[in-house]
Amino acid sequence: MTSPLVATDLVQTYGEGVTATYALAGVSLTVAPGESVAIMGPSGSGKTTLLHCLAGVLPPTSGSVVWRGADLATLGDRRRTALRRTDFGFVFQSGQLLPELPAVENAALPLMLAGTSRREATRVAAAWLAHLGLAGMEGRRPGELSGGQAQRVAIARALAGAPGVVFADEPTGALDQATGADVLGVLTSAARSTGAALVVVTHDEAVARHCSRTVTMRDGRITGTHVNHPAAHDEATR
Numbered sequence: 178m179t180s181p182l183v184a185t186d187l188v189q190t191y192g193e194g195v196t197a198t199y200a201l202a203g204v205s206l207t208v209a210p211g212e213s214v215a216i217m218g219p220s221g222s223g224k225t226t227l228l229h230c231l232a233g234v235l236p237p238t239s240g241s242v243v244w245r246g247a248d249l250a251t252l253g254d255r256r257r258t259a260l261r262r263t264d265f266g267f268v269f270q271s272g273q274l275l276p277e278l279p280a281v282e283n284a285a286l287p288l289m290l291a292g293t294s295r296r297e298a299t300r301v302a303a304a305w306l307a308h309l310g311l312a313g314m315e316g317r318r319p320g321e322l323s324g325g326q327a328q329r330v331a332i333a334r335a336l337a338g339a340p341g342v343v344f345a346d347e348p349t350g351a352l353d354q355a356t357g358a359d360v361l362g363v364l365t366s367a368a369r370s371t372g373a374a375l376v377v378v379t380h381d382e383a384v385a386r387h388c389s390r391t392v393t394m395r396d397g398r399i400t401g402t403h404v405n406h407p408a409a410h411d412e413a414t415r
């Protein structure tokens with residue numbers, strides 16, 4: 178069953194009193210199944226904090242994030258960690274792959290952590306690597322891959338567990354522009370093919386244009402929303 182991810186009135190403060198920083202000052206956002214949302218805004222505007230709250234990595238100071246009927250903040254740490262493993266996928270800027278493991282094992286790891294047998298996890302991971310253009314590179318370690326290839330392994334890893342939502346924080350930040358556009362195209366189309374929603378923090382307009390919607394932040398608030406692909410957006414929110 179698919180359902181939206183619904184964040185309501187998220188507030189996140191760091192520190193107290195006059196020195197308190199409102200990283201999030203009341204953010205509400207609904208991410209529909211299959212929708213891709215780019216989060217943009219100046220440095221320090223709260224993008225990564227919002228991503229971490231939406232993904233249940235960081236419990237907000239107040240407000241709620243509801244996913245499949247549960248408020249992530251009210252789940253205990255163990256249940257929240259288990260839910261992150263089964264329901265969410267993550268892609269970061271770089272450095273997320275374990276250097277000593279071959280590509281296929283890196284991609285299979287989250288599935289195994291979620292309880293899938295090594296054999297089945299390896300089969301699914303290898304199929305994803307092939308789907309993302311990395312057939313024949315399954316045995317290479319991250320140090321033997323280009324930056325763009327390593328990000329494809331990270332995308333395979335994020336999608337192998339059939340997540341409901343994929344969260345990506347500057348996934349193309351360490352790549353040149355052409356490779357970054359290529360990787361983002363791979364990420365958005367792969368997520369769409371599985372029906373997963375996608376939330377991407379980015380500084381890059383070209384990256385954001387791949388997404389169905391762009392949300393702009395400033396000083397811990399959402400200050401604007403722009404629909405990039407009306408058809409995709411309407412389909413996701415129908």
Ligand SMILES: Nc1ncnc2c1ncn2[C@@H]1O[C@H](COP(=O)(O)OP(=O)(O)OP(=O)(O)O)[C@@H](O)[C@H]1O
Pocket residue numbers: 191192198199200218219220221222223224225226227
């Ligand atoms: N662990 C922390 N402790 C204290 N303040 C923090 C912490 N994490 C973030 N902040 C502050 O919260 C605000 C929002 O930070 P956040 O990292 O979410 O911004 P961002 O938009 O992702 O920035 P960037 O584009 O530079 O990555 C900033 O003012 C930052 O200094």
